[in-house]
Amino acid sequence: MNVDETKARAGPREFSPKDDLPEEYRKAATRMLEFHANSEIMGAFLERPFIRKAPSIERKMAFSAKxxxxxxxxxxxxxxxxxxGIKTREEMLDDLANGDGKFLNCFHYPMESYVETPMIAFFVDGAAMRRQATLKKSSWEPYAHAMDKICFEEGMHVKHGESILRELMNGSRKEQRMVQEAFEEWWPRILQFFGPTDDQSTHHDFAAEVGLKTCTNDELRNAFLNTYIPKAKKYGLEMPDEPRIRDNGDGTYEVVEDDLDWDEFFTVSQNEYDGSIEQISGRRQAQEAVQWVRDMMDDQTTTNSGPQSQAAD
Ligand SMILES: [Fe+2]
Ligand SMILES: [Fe+2]
Known part of the structure; x- marks a missing residue:
């Protein structure tokens, strides 16, 4: 199939590994999937310390499951x-470890305190749900299929994050103040989660034309705002003065995108932010620390296949 035929045929779950797809499609789909997979791994790396740091056994177990x-x-x-067929899983993991793999902006920033955890588990996972629900209609069938399971679990993550936010916002004044401070710090990053406005996005057009993406960055951001601004207010969070939010008066909102720091966003996107280097090298060390497990499993596979291959001889 050439690119024009691919565009003409594109629809929800239309293409699978048995299709002869143009390289342009396979590269675009690989770029999206690799970015998404890397983001899951880097998000987990950011939250992992809270298996230990969370204040109760129930919260520790919930973080462990998440x-x-x-x-x-x-x-x-x-x-x-x-x-x-473009890259192997090992190549993608190696690229993530050596700083070539790209991942979501929010996971480049350190998360030190427990009061920050709902910023990821409630707001970022909530934003992820928005995007991922639309990817159930992606034209790459294995991607859409993965979303069925992933969206189900993300729904649980949002409930977990909301439960922590509710608890902290019903806690002491100090806790409430600390959550508000965390919210003010994280809110602009969360709004940038969806990427730049559509006319600045380099990859949207082709991905949309071949059905890999079904919604624009702005559509997703606005849908997120319409749901999560009322939720933030419900739990007692105050919206920061900047970035300015336009209230359209009909239950819909828009952000003044010029109030967001897009220079920082693009620095982060290129893995060139100070925090990026720290997160990537921390994650690489974690990967190296368990290399012995991979080696042992490889040895085990070789040992198990040894006698069988001898028997076959
Ligand atoms: Fe996830
Ligand atoms: Fe999640």
């Missing part, structure tokens, strides 16, 4: 990416 879910999402998405 981190395992996110790693599982990453693995499923690497497999869905691998089936496009």
């Amino acid at each position: 981190v395992q879910d996110e790693i599982g999402h990453g693995q499923m998405l690497y497999r869905a990416a691998e089936s496009l």
Whole structure:
């Protein structure tokens, strides 16, 4: 199939590994999937310390389950990416470790305090849900299929984050103030989660034309604002003065995009922000620390296949 035929045929779950797809499609789909898979892994890396730091056994168990879910999402998405024939899962993991792999802006920033955790588990996972629900209609069938399971689990993550936010906002004045400060720090990054406005986005047109993406960055951002501004207010959070939010008076909102720091966003996107280097090298060290497990499993596979191959001889 050439590019024009691919565009003409594009529809929800239309293409699978048995289709002869143009390289341009396979590269675009790989770029999206690799970015998404890397983001799951880097998000898990950011939340992992809270398995230990969370204040109760119930919260520790919930963080443990969430981190395992996110790693599982990453693995499923690497497999869905691998089936496009451009890169192997190992190559993508190596690129992530050596700083060539790209991932979501929010996961380049450190998260030190427990009061920050709802910023990821409620707002960022809520934003992720918005985007991922639309990807159930992606034209790359393995991607859409992975979204069925992932969206189900993300729904649980949002409930977990909302439960922590509710608890903290019903806590002491100090806790409420600390959550408000965390919200003010994270809110602009969360709004940038969806990427730049559509006319600045380099990859949207082709991905939309071949059905990989079904919504624009602005449509997703606005849908997120319409749901999450009322939720933030419900729990007692005050909207920061900047970035300015336009209230359209009909339950819909828009952000004044010029109030967001897009220079910082693009620095982050290129893995060139100070925090990026710290997060990437921290994650690489974590990967190296468990290399012995991978080596042992490889040895085990070789040992198990040894006698069988001898028997076959
Ligand atoms: Fe996830
Ligand atoms: Fe999640």
